[in-house]
Amino acid sequence: xxxxxxxxxxxxxxxxxxxxxxxxxxxxxxxxxxxxxxxxxxxxxxxxxxxxxxxxxxxxxxxxxxxxxxxxxxxxxxxxxxxxxxxxxxxxxxxxxxxxxxxxxxxxxxxxxxxxxxxxxxxxxxxxxxxxxxxxxxxxxxxxxxxxxxxxxxxxxxxxxxxxxxxxxxxxxxxxxxxxxxxxxxxxxxxxxxxxxxxxxxxxxxxxxxxxxxxxxxxxxxxxxxxxxxxxxxxxxxxxxxxxxxxxxxxxxxxxxxxxxxxxxxxxxxxxxxxxxxxxxxxxxxxxxxxxxxxxxxxxxxxxxxxxxxxxxxxxxxxxxxxxxxxxxxxxxxxxxxxxxxxxxxxxxxxxxxxxxxxxxxxxxxxxxxxxxxxxxxxxxxxxxxxxxxxxxxxxxxxxxxxxxxxxxxxxxxxxxxxxxxxxxxxxxxxxxxxxxxxxx
Ligand code: EPZ
Numbered sequence: 001x002x003x004x005x006x007x008x009x010x011x012x013x014x015x016x017x018x019x020x021x022x023x024x025x026x027x028x029x030x031x032x033x034x035x036x037x038x039x040x041x042x043x044x045x046x047x048x049x050x051x052x053x054x055x056x057x058x059x060x061x062x063x064x065x066x067x068x069x070x071x072x073x074x075x076x077x078x079x080x081x082x083x084x085x086x087x088x089x090x091x092x093x094x095x096x097x098x099x100x101x102x103x104x105x106x107x108x109x110x111x112x113x114x115x116x117x118x119x120x121x122x123x124x125x126x127x128x129x130x131x132x133x134x135x136x137x138x139x140x141x142x143x144x145x146x147x148x149x150x151x152x153x154x155x156x157x158x159x160x161x162x163x164x165x166x167x168x169x170x171x172x173x174x175x176x177x178x179x180x181x182x183x184x185x186x187x188x189x190x191x192x193x194x195x196x197x198x199x200x201x202x203x204x205x206x207x208x209x210x211x212x213x214x215x216x217x218x219x220x221x222x223x224x225x226x227x228x229x230x231x232x233x234x235x236x237x238x239x240x241x242x243x244x245x246x247x248x249x250x251x252x253x254x255x256x257x258x259x260x261x262x263x264x265x266x267x268x269x270x271x272x273x274x275x276x277x278x279x280x281x282x283x284x285x286x287x288x289x290x291x292x293x294x295x296x297x298x299x300x301x302x303x304x305x306x307x308x309x310x311x312x313x314x315x316x317x318x319x320x321x322x323x324x325x326x327x328x329x330x331x332x333x334x335x336x337x338x339x340x341x342x343x344x345x346x347x348x349x350x351x352x353x354x355x356x357x358x359x360x361x362x363x364x365x366x367x368x369x370x371x372x373x374x375x376x377x378x379x380x381x382x383x384x385x386x387x388x389x390x391x392x393x394x395x396x397x398x399x400x401x402x403x404x405x406x407x408x409x410x411x412x413x414x415x416x417x418x419x420x421x422x423x424x425x426x427x428x429x430x431x432x433x434x435x436x437x438x439x440x441x
Contacts, residue, residue: 041429157179339369
């Protein structure tokens with residue numbers, strides 16, 4: 001039976017200071033281009049696995065211990081969101097522990113959700129364990145509308161009564177009941193929300209058209225360590241046999257494939273020789289193939305990848321797709337590589353309707369890019385020239401860093417709080433590879 005929870009009282013919740021953008025630190029990055037990256041760097045744990053797994057702590061009263069959790073703004077935001085509900089959290093380096101034995105309210109307030117869409121991941125666990133939830137709609141974001149209708153459709157199929165009231169998703173569910181769900185499109189966090197909710201539902205749930213991302217698989221591994229019965233994660237058909245309750249576990253978060261890919265593209269763009277450790281090469285097939293097409297030599301072992309690149313890369317064309325296709329989160333970074341490559345690259349974005357925000361900024365650096373609908377045609381130029389640019393979203397900021405590393409002269413990138421959401425101390429690690437880069441407070 002769902003626990004009786006105290007009604008939501010905004011005064012009771014110490015909302016994190018996550019006000020409008022003008023409150024965010026306006027750090028900048030100053031980069032002097034032209035260096036070739038050389039050396040070795042260790043990859044962090046995956047942000048997009050740690051976020052749903054932290055939300056999964058709501059599914060049990062026992063302690064969940066996580067290792068290899070990256071130290072990122074988005075992780076802090078999720079921690080504050082959970083703490084606001086009464087979850088007890090601690091952190092020591094890459095280790096994070098969470099215990100949801102005294103959750104007093106099942107709420108995700110707008111002030112937090114508006115800063116991080118992934119907050120929607122608490123919806124399924126709250127409904128499954130407490131039978132109620134009040135989660136703000138995420139609203140739009142820079143790269144597109146990104147609705148959550150599939151999350152709601154699936155939870156309603158599991159028996160939740162969900163209404164939209166004053167911008168909030170308000171849900172009630174005495175007990176969820178397993179069923180067959182077919183999502184209209186592949187959705188990563190939609191798959192994760194429904195998989196978590198199904199763990200405590202009565203009976204069996206089948207999720208068809210499920211996302212196959214490695215982060216979905218990592219979440220399933222953690223849920224099964226907690227006593228869930230999830231099978232088929234990594235395929236487009238996930239089967240969950242509901243259980244009465246979950247218990248605590250210790251789980252090591254898998255390496256971040258997008259951070260890995262970003263370092264590899266940076267090395268390939270500037271003719272470098274870089275070795276990444278603590279990586280998961282098997283999660284990057286599509287990206288490694290494109291790097292080889294660009295002329296780089298790529299070698300990989302169980303947990304390392306080495307890329308050696310020629311002076312100038314060959315232009316590559318790509319089309320983003322759900323995993324195991326080419327990841328949309330690597331599209332902007334490869335566009336930066338194409339900007340200085342030999343030839344013309346055609347880049348088609350099929351997942352988000354507005355994920356070309358970085359084009360305007362790359363053009364300020366001298367890139368030759370034309371947009372034709374969802375396709376960018378990039379004509380490589382021998383040299384980009386440094387300029388003042390502005391980050392607009394997480395992966396766009398990464399693409400500006402890659403471009404600045406190869407541009408002639410100085411580039412200053414504004415609003416790098418976008419970068420800090422997904423990359424741990426990026427400037428420190430690039431500097432360790434020989435880049436001339438510094439953070440300006
Ligand atoms: C996840 O976002 C990632 N975030 C994104 O990474 C990533 O770009 C995206 O998957 C695609 O791979 C996390 O995992 C926290 P979707 P998510 O639901 O789950 C539409 C980064 O850089 N859609 O797979 O929000 C949606 O509009 C971030 O770390 C609906 O229409 O993406 C989009 O066009 C950026 N209705 C497409 O599906 C829904 O209910 C894929 O979205 C859900 C999604």
